[in-house]
Amino acid sequence: MSDRTPPSTRRLLVSGCDVLRVPPEGECDVLRAQDIVVTDGVIEEIRPTGAAAAVHAAEVIHGRGLLAVPGLVNAHTHSPMVLMRGAAEDVTVEGWFNDRVWPMESNLTAADVRLGARLACAEMIRSGVTAFADHYFFPEQIAEAVAETGLRADIAPTYFSSRGQEALEETVRFAETWHGGAGGRVTVSLGPHAPYTVDDGDLRILADHARRLGLRVHIHAAEHLEQTQSSLERRGITPIRVLHETGVLDAGALIAHGCGIVEQDLPLLAEYAGTTAVAYCPKVYLKHALSPLTPVRELLGAGLTVAVGTDGAAGHNTLDVWEALRLVALTQKQAVCDATWMTVSDTLRLAVRGGARALGLQQDIGALEPGMRADIVLTDLSGLHCRPLHDPRAALVYSARASDVRTVVVDGRVLMRDGRLLTVDVPALLDEADARVARILDTSHGRAVQHYDP
C-alpha cells in the first residue's frame, strides 16, 4: 500500500477494530486489532493495527473495542409497511390480508411510500442492515429513498395480474431505469407477487423480461403448506413447479418464505440451485402460527441459498435482522430436533453471505475481505448482556441487539457514526408519519389492493 494516493481517491480508515471473518464454509473467527482500509468504496486491505506505515485517509473511524461485522442483509421485506407496524395483531392470516393489510395498502400514495421507505431505511441503518431486498408498490419512491439515505437495495416492483398489462409494463420500465442506479447501490428484480395472484401468462412474460435484462425474479411462493395443497387441488402442481413451468426458476429466483416447499419440489429446485435463494423470515411464520417451517436443512442440502429476512413490519414489527437471525438458529434447531445444527457460524453465514447471494451480490458484499464493497457494521459487545464475552460469535447470534450497533458504513460512506444517523432527519420523518397514519389505517372504505384466497 502506497501513501501516494491519487488526490481523487476517497479513503476511509477503520482503525483498531476486531474483525469477524465469515468464510464460505466452516467456523467464523475473529481477527483482533485490525485496520480496515477502504478506497473508493472498496475494502483495499485488512491488516493488523500498527503493522505497516500509516495510511492517509480523509476519514478515520476509531474502532477500538468494537467488532466489525459484514453488513447484515435483509433478504425479504416490504419496507414502507413500517407505516402499519403494530396495526394487525392477533389475527389469522386471512384476516391479516383481507381485513387489515390489503385494505390499508389501498390508502397508500406515492408520498406515503416515500416516507415509509425513508423511515425503514433509517431503522435498518440504525440496526446494522446495509442491504435489503424490497418488494412493493411505487418502487421508484423506494429507490429514491435508498439513493438519498445511502443504503443498498434490490427493489422488486410488486405486480398483481389484477392490475393489468400497463402495470406490468411499468414494472419493466422501472427495472430498465433503476437497475444499477444510485452508483450501483440500487439493483432491480422483477416482482410478480405470487403464483396465486399472478397468472401463468404474466409469470412467463416477466420471466422473459428478467432473462432479457439480466435480472432476477423476487416472488412469494409456497408461503405455507395450505397454499401448496390448494395449488395441488386447483391445478395439480405445486407453486414451485409453477415457477419452473413459467420460466421463473430459469431466470433466477429469490423465493420468499417457502414454508410450503414439499419433498417433490426439492429435485426441481436442485436443478436451479446455483441461482435460487429462499428468504426465511421465521418471526412472521411463528406469529402467523404456520407449521411446518421452511425446510431449510433440505434446501441447503440441495445446494440452494438460504437467506434471512424480516418480511414487512406489519407482520414482523421491526426490520431487525439480529432478531431474525437469532430466530433462524432457534427455530431451525427445534424444527429438525437437533441442537447441534444451525450453529452460530452457519447462522451468521446465512445472514451475510446468504443474503448477498439472495440479492445476486455475492461478488460485492457478504464478507469483509479485500476487493469487497465496504459495507461494514461496528458493533459494541461491551454491554452487560454480552459479558463476559467468551465467544463474540455466540454473542452476535444469541445476545446482541440492534442497539449494540454503533457505526455503519455502506459502499465506503459512513451512514451512522457512533449512533448518530448522518443521512436521515429522523424527527422530521416521524412528524410527517404521525400526520399521515390515521388516513393510512382507515379501512372504513372497504377497498383493498387484492383479495387473499390462495
Place this chain on the structure above:
Amino acid sequence: MSDRTPPSTRRLLVSGCDVLRVPPEGECDVLRAQDIVVTDGVIEEIRPTGAAAAVHAAEVIHGRGLLAVPGLVNAHTHSPMVLMRGAAEDVTVEGWFNDRVWPMESNLTAADVRLGARLACAEMIRSGVTAFADHYFFPEQIAEAVAETGLRADIAPTYFSSRGQEALEETVRFAETWHGGAGGRVTVSLGPHAPYTVDDGDLRILADHARRLGLRVHIHAAEHLEQTQSSLERRGITPIRVLHETGVLDAGALIAHGCGIVEQDLPLLAEYAGTTAVAYCPKVYLKHALSPLTPVRELLGAGLTVAVGTDGAAGHNTLDVWEALRLVALTQKQAVCDATWMTVSDTLRLAVRGGARALGLQQDIGALEPGMRADIVLTDLSGLHCRPLHDPRAALVYSARASDVRTVVVDGRVLMRDGRLLTVDVPALLDEADARVARILDTSHGRAVQHYDP
C-alpha cells in the same frame, strides 16, 4: 391526598408518564399523562397529571413521553450463570449438562457466585426486570447481591440428594435466615433440583419444611418429554405425579419448564391450580431443540399460573425478559396453530401478573395500582423500531428491546435513572469477571456437580 406528609415518609413522584394497565382479565390499556405517587415504597395514587394539588416529593422522575409498565418478572433463572454466557453453544442437552455446565459449575466459589449474581442483577435492572425467581448454589451470596443492588428476588437454594443431609439442612437454614430479608425484597423457596436428582425421601422432607415455614418449592420437573417417558419407564409415574406423591404440589410449587407435562398430569395439577405455577422459558427450549413445548394453553385452561422465565444465561445467553415474553407469544401461537391466541394483552399479563403469582407475590407486585409495591419501569417507545406507535401494547411485545428501558424503580427506590445504574459499579464488576472466567471455564479436571441421566 394531603401535603401534610409526616417528615419520616419517603415519597417519590413519577410525573407525566403514560401508564400500562394490566387487568387480571381482558385487554390491557394505556392511561395517558399520569402522575404516580409513591409513599414508603407503595403506590399511593395514580392520577391524571395536573388534576390535583402538587405533591411534595423528595424525589421526582419526569416521565413525560415514557410509558410506565409494571416491572417484568423473571420467573425462573440461575442468575450467577451469566459467568458462563456463550460457553456452551450448539451442543445436545446431555452435552450441555455433562460436558459443559456441570463441570464448569464445579469450579464455582462463593465469591464467583456473588460476582455473577451482582452482574446478573445489573443486567436485569438495566432491562427492566424488577423481580426474579432464582435457583442456585451459595444462595446467601445471591441474597446479599439482591440486598445491595435493590432488586426483588425469590431465591431457592439448589439441592441435589448427592450432596447429603447436611446440605439439605443448610438449605433450610438459609430459608429461615433470609425469607423476608432485605426489607421484604428477598423471599425464599426451597429448591430441590429435580425429581431425577433428588430422591423421594428428600422431596418429602423439603416439602414438609416448606409447609412448616410457609414457603413454596421451586423445582425443575418434566423438563421435556423424554424425562417424562424415562420416569414412566423407571418407576411407572410421571414427574408431576412424583411431586404430588411427595407433597411438593401440596406445599405450593413453582415448576420450571414442564415441556414434558402430559395429559394425565393435568387433572392432578388442576387440584393445586391456585398454588402452582409453571415458568415457561421458550428460548432455551428452542435452542435445545425440544419438542413439544410446555402445554401453556392446557395449563391456563386448568387454572394454573404460567409465568415467563429466561433460565440461566448459559442457555438463554441473556436475562432479557422482553426477549422471553416475545417468544412466549410467538412460540405459543405456533404451538397451537392459532394466530389469534396468546394475544398481546395475555402475553403482557403472563410476564407481570403471572410472574408475581409464580413468586407468591401477587398481593404486592404485578400491576401498577394503588396499594401495590412500587416496581415501576419507564420505557421509551420513541425509537424508530416502535414508530409510528399505533399500539403501545403491541410495541411492548413485538418491537421493544431491553435497551428501551430508561428508568427502573423497585420498592419505591430508583435503581436506574435515565439509563444510569445507581446501585452497581459495573466496570469494577466486569473487570473482576474477566479476571475469573478462565478458571471458571476450565473443565480439564473432569469433575462435575452432578451427572445428567434423567
